[in-house]
Amino acid sequence: MVSARMADSKTWKTCVSAMVNLIDEAAFKFTPEGIKMKAMDPSHVALLDFELPASAFEEYKVNQPTTLGIGLTEMNKILARAKAEDELTLELDEEKNRLTLTFRGVSTRRLSLPLIDVSEAELPEPKLQFTATVDVVAGVIQDGLKDAEIVGDNVKFELSEDGFTLSAESDKGTSELKLRKGDQALLKLSVKQPARVMFNIKYLSDMAKAAGPSDIITINLGTDLPIQLDFQVAEGKGRLRFLLAPRIEAE
Amino acid sequence: MGVQLGDIVPKQKVGLEQLRGQIIAIDAMNSLYQFLSIIRQRDGEFLKDSKGRITSHLSGLFYRTANLIEAGIKPVYVFDGEPPKLKLRTVEQRRAVRKEAAEEWAAALKEGRVKEAKKFAQRAGRVNERMINQAQTLLGHMGLPWVQAPGEGEAQAAHLVRQRDAWAAASQDFDSLLFGAQILVRNLAITGRRKLPGKDVYIEVSPEMIELQAFLRELGITQEQLVDIGILIGTDYNAGIKGIGPKKALELVKEHGSIKQIAKTELGEKFEIDPLEVREIFLKPNITGKYKLEWGDPDPEGIKEFLCTEHDFSESRVQTGIDRLLKEQREREQVSLEKWLG
Numbered sequence: 023m024v025s026a027r028m029a030d031s032k033t034w035k036t037c038v039s040a041m042v043n044l045i046d047e048a049a050f051k052f053t054p055e056g057i058k059m060k061a062m063d064p065s066h067v068a069l070l071d072f073e074l075p076a077s078a079f080e081e082y083k084v085n086q087p088t089t090l091g092i093g094l095t096e097m098n099k100i101l102a103r104a105k106a107e108d109e110l111t112l113e114l115d116e117e118k119n120r121l122t123l124t125f126r127g128v129s130t131r132r133l134s135l136p137l138i139d140v141s142e143a144e145l146p147e148p149k150l151q152f153t154a155t156v157d158v159v160a161g162v163i164q165d166g167l168k169d170a171e172i173v174g175d176n177v178k179f180e181l182s183e184d185g186f187t188l189s190a191e192s193d194k195g196t197s198e199l200k201l202r203k204g205d206q207a208l209l210k211l212s213v214k215q216p217a218r219v220m221f222n223i224k225y226l227s228d229m230a231k232a233a234g235p236s237d238i239i240t241i242n243l244g245t246d247l248p249i250q251l252d253f254q255v256a257e258g259k260g261r262l263r264f265l266l267a268p269r270i271e272a273e
Numbered sequence: 274m275g276v277q278l279g280d281i282v283p284k285q286k287v288g289l290e291q292l293r294g295q296i297i298a299i300d301a302m303n304s305l306y307q308f309l310s311i312i313r314q315r316d317g318e319f320l321k322d323s324k325g326r327i328t329s330h331l332s333g334l335f336y337r338t339a340n341l342i343e344a345g346i347k348p349v350y351v352f353d354g355e356p357p358k359l360k361l362r363t364v365e366q367r368r369a370v371r372k373e374a375a376e377e378w379a380a381a382l383k384e385g386r387v388k389e390a391k392k393f394a395q396r397a398g399r400v401n402e403r404m405i406n407q408a409q410t411l412l413g414h415m416g417l418p419w420v421q422a423p424g425e426g427e428a429q430a431a432h433l434v435r436q437r438d439a440w441a442a443a444s445q446d447f448d449s450l451l452f453g454a455q456i457l458v459r460n461l462a463i464t465g466r467r468k469l470p471g472k473d474v475y476i477e478v479s480p481e482m483i484e485l486q487a488f489l490r491e492l493g494i495t496q497e498q499l500v501d502i503g504i505l506i507g508t509d510y511n512a513g514i515k516g517i518g519p520k521k522a523l524e525l526v527k528e529h530g531s532i533k534q535i536a537k538t539e540l541g542e543k544f545e546i547d548p549l550e551v552r553e554i555f556l557k558p559n560i561t562g563k564y565k566l567e568w569g570d571p572d573p574e575g576i577k578e579f580l581c582t583e584h585d586f587s588e589s590r591v592q593t594g595i596d597r598l599l600k601e602q603r604e605r606e607q608v609s610l611e612k613w614l615g
Contacts, residue, residue: 066609146614222607248613267610 024052024088024114027081031104031125033256034112037072038101040232040253040262042094044068044225049140052114053087056260060145067267068225069148074260080109090114090121091140097121100133148265152242152250153215154181159207160253161235163188166199167227173197176269177223181243182216190223209238217243220269226251229264246270276503278447281519283491284459284481292441292480293345294606296566297458298430300444301350301419304462305400305408307445308333322584330404331584334411335576336594337462343597345606349439349566350412350419352405353426357554359510359546371399414576415598416569424559428452432560439566441482450485451503451555453496457483492523500555501532504548508555511546571598 028034041048044063048070051058056075062068076082100123104110108125115122115134122134166188170177174192181187185202201208232253233239242250251264312320312329319327341348412419422429431452433439441456442449449457460480489499505522507513517525529535532548573595580586 062610066611067607069610148610148613150613248610265610265613267608267612269607 023083023085023116024090025081025083025111026052026057026079026113027109027111028078028256029080029109030106031101031108031110032106033074033078033260034110035101035104035106036232036234037074037255037262038094038098040229041070041072042098043228043231044070044264045094047091047093047138047140049142050090050092051087052084052090054084056082062145067222068229069145069265071263071265072255072260073262074255078256078259088114089140089142091138092121093135093138096135097123100135103131103133148248150242150247150250150265151244152217152247153244154213154217155240155242156181156186156211157209157238157240158186158201159209159235160230160233160237160239162199162201162207163239163241164227164230164233164235166197167223167230169197169199171223171227175223176220177226178218178220179241179243179249180216180218181211181213181241183211183213185211210240215244217245217247219243219246219249221249221266222269225266229266232262232264276447276451276508277506278450278503278519281492281523282447282450282483283488284483287458287480287482289341289344289346289480292458294347295440296347296349296438297341297461298349298351298420298433298439298442298454299461300426300430300442300446300449301352301405301408302400302426303444303446304337304350305330305334305404307462308337309400309404326584327404328584328586330400331407331411331580332586333462334408335415335580335586335591338412338415338417339594339597341461343600347568348417348443349433350408350417351426351430351433352409352419352421354421354423354559357424357510357559359551359554411576411579414572414579416571418566418568420564420566423561425452425554427454428555428558429560429564430454432558432562433564433566436562438564447483448503448509450483450488451500451508452558453485453555455485457485459483494523494526497552497556498526498531500552501526501535501548503555504532504551505535508551510551510554511544511548514540514543571595573599 045061048059048061054076056073056078059070059072061070104123104125105127108127111124111126113122113124119137120134121137122132125131167177170188170190173190173195177188177190179188183203185200185205186208188199190197203211229251238254240252246268248265248267251266253262255262308330309319309327312333314320320329320332322328338348409419420429420433425448427442427444427446427448430439430442430444431449431454434442434454434456441458442454443458443461445459447457458480460478485496489496494502502519502522504511505514505517505525506519525535525540526532529538532552535541536544536548576595577588577591580591581588
């Protein structure tokens with residue numbers, strides 16, 4: 023059996039709304055320890071790695087590992103109907119091969135969606151040696167990305183011992199966001215080697231939607247390496263990780 | 274010049290955009306020569322700075338290379354070193370042609386025959402040591418690598434391609450194929466509208482690509498046999514046999530197997546130079562493994578100082594060229610994550 027109850031709908035709503043921008047369908051693995059999901063977007067530019075342990079739930083009942091193939095667009099539509107403070111229960115209806123979502127607030131509402139066949143191919147673990155890492159308040163990054171979006175399609179991340187810069191440049195103009203060491207929004211900074219790397223803004227903005235403005239994002243970088251963005255889920259019990267391949271000079 | 278394979282080579286037209294992201298080893302001497310002969314004033318006179326120094330080669334190198342970079346191509350210019358001894362005769366002949374053309378040009382100009390003057394002027398073009406040094410200085414300012422060949426530039430360019438350090442060799446000559454470059458791109462530096470020499474007719478020139486393996490397969494011959502065909506027709510190192518063109522040469526090589534066998538027939542007497550010696554130049558070329566291909570950032574100030582201050586180029590036009598170099602720098606390529614997934 024698969025049944026999981028959370029005190030509110032907010033966590034699940036936010037996570038799914040960030041996932042749906044990158045992938046259409048996903049194989050969620052429910053095990054007695056918790057839920058995991060890992061998938062790449064169709065162009066293989068971005069990877070999504072989601073983990074939510076049993077301890078993040080009020081009640082969590084999974085007696086044997088079960089993989090549920092879910093159409094994210096459909097689930098996102100259903101979750102949009104939930105109020106953030108509604109209690110949420112996810113349940114597998116084995117007989118009908120459906121996932122049922124129950125919102126309990128002023129009333130009890132129940133919606134379900136059919137499960138789909140999704141390939142369960144195991145994705146290999148990425149081999150990455152990041153040289154710089156920083157913890158930043160999400161709202162600041164979201165602002166920097168919105169600034170950069172006015173200017174162009176790409177944004178440059180620079181991380182050094184002095185701080186963090188997010189900038190864009192095109193025929194349309196320039197944008198720059200700077201956080202210096204000691205600034206309030208820059209919480210932790212560790213740089214073995216300064217990193218300079220460029221990314222597509224569209225992907226990053228979609229990813230950044232996984233955070234509320236005051237949440238903390240952990241960013242790992244290396245020159246011409248993918249960026250790794252970690253968002254805390256359910257007060258840090260779980261995490262949503264994004265990897266995005268950079269734009270690099272053609273070889 | 275080079276070997277005149279023209280007729281039997283299957284060419285494939287390509288757009289510059291299809292070459293995006295590729296490293297191309299360009300025959301520098303061949304390009305500079307092209308620039309000197311194409312880029313002229315109306316009366317056929319070279320472009321010159323206020324001190325009367327020729328700048329046609331610099332203009333060509335800067336603007337045409339900027340075009341390539343804007344198209345996302347990564348050019349590496351390969352410069353000639355010492356020519357093989359056998360080439361001396363060809364070099365002498367070319368010198369004679371140019372000398373004669375220079376005299377005719379002067380005469381035509383004097384007599385006011387502008388059209389003819391231009392024709393002779395184009396033949397009189399000559400790349401000298403100073404031009405080569407200037408070209409290398411300019412490439413340095415543009416942040417582009419260049420390679421000094423110990424021998425023939427085309428042999429070294431072909432070596433870069435065989436080593437997979439470059440994707441293709443670029444030259445107007447077919448010699449790169451004889452040197453074993455898997456891919457040859459022609460018309461790379463002269464793409465666009467081009468006036469036919471001696472006529473008031475313009476044609477649209479676009480790059481063409483020749484794949485060595487496909488070419489050999491189509492003809493049903495080996496790399497060595499291709500070299501043999503070249504020797505029969507004539508190369509920069511031997512005169513070839515009178516009356517033998519590409520088609521006849523192909524027939525002969527297929528019939529006899531190799532130049533060694535052909536040399537044993539009555540045709541053998543017609544070689545002025547030992548064909549096996551010419552063969553060696555192509556099959557065991559004088560090349561070096563010592564080269565480094567590094568792309569740096571263009572230096573706009575250095576470019577302006579060199580072209581505008583020193584050689585009186587128009588500042589606004591040069592700036593447009595610089596913008597093109599920098600634009601490509603911003604346009605980076607989205608890669609996939611696969612590279613990092615074990």
